Amino acid sequence: MAKGIFITLEGGEGGGKSSQARMLGDVLTSRGYNVLLTREPGGSTGAEAIRRLLVEGPGGKWDGITEALLHTAARRDHLVNVVWPALDAGKIVISDRFSDSTLAYQGSAYGVAKQVLLDLYKAAIGDFKPTITFILDLPVDAGLARAASRGGKETRYESMGEEFHIKVRQGFLDIAKDEPGRCKLVDATKDLETIHRAILADVDKVLPPVK
Template sequence: MTQGRFITLEGGEGTGKSTQARRLAAHLRTLGHTVVETREPGGSPGAEAVRHVLLSGAAEPLGPVAEALLFAAARTDHVQTLIRPALAAGTIVICDRFIDSTRVYQGAVGQVAPPLLDALEEMATGGTRPDLTLILDVPPETGLARAAARGNGDPDRFEKEGAAYHAAVREAFVARAAAAPARCVLVDATPDPDAVAAQIAGIVAARLGLHATAEAS
């Protein structure tokens, strides 16, 4: 059985990751591919429990190192129970956030030491890495306005941070894309969702060769 493909979507708040993950999954299904959609923090029962602790801000007083440890614990369960089995079964896995978010939020912005993040990443993923990472990019003020317009209640742990924080997040994601061009593609997410979805579909086809299957033809 052919190993599946692992695609992650990254970026700051309000960049449209969740929307574009759903649209990419739907597009690939129309081409005849089997797709699993997931997210971080979360994606498995154990990880979803940790998600509430992280996004509610309950872990914030403990500092970025503690948050990094909790993200790693959630990721370990997620990878072992969902991502790795799905890839082994030949499924395409699309994940809303993964390792790059930890490197940005807890690393570049939170100043957690890289050696600790290296160790946590290896422990949590066991070498499971994305085949392609789409880093969605919008100006921070645009992203925060979009996040506020969603009307999902109070801002979460990260949405509530100030303008300087979100500017630093954007800068760090752009740097991640530049540092790993073989895996990462920076996507201009300022146009309307249809245009962004078309752009992403083209990138996925070009980078991973995911075209229509024989069954869908």
């Protein structure tokens, strides 16, 4: 199907996903690529409406499976309306979070069985996968401190407590170990520019020629 490539940035709070997505988008745009920068949950009109249900308000308002269903509904809407058409048009799509976040947050941290999440993914999305995924890893306290410096009202996941975020981090480390071909583990304690260069070096290996 896809002529473009789909790059996802994953990891816990404050790892620098949004910063690195912007930096990567800027450099690829300056090289002449047609880049679409997007995010999950959200990225399409319907999915942004679902995002507000997920990222605002008190921590305990959904159980794990309900939350996984909401993320999956948002993901399908985002793919159908934004990501798949962009890939068909040959764009480089960079998403700030994607399905590995569901495995780490609703799976490892909430405790929803991995097979349930994989079945849900298969039913809603099929065999589609990112071309390459960067998992930005850093100690939980450092990530939460960075995230807190950002402010705003999208603090629901940040408010979950340290133990929750330790499970999230372990979940991402497990994914990186299980899928070393697709997933590149990145030391997110380094400075922004060093991380950017490491990401770009791996992206260069999968980039098509500029049209």
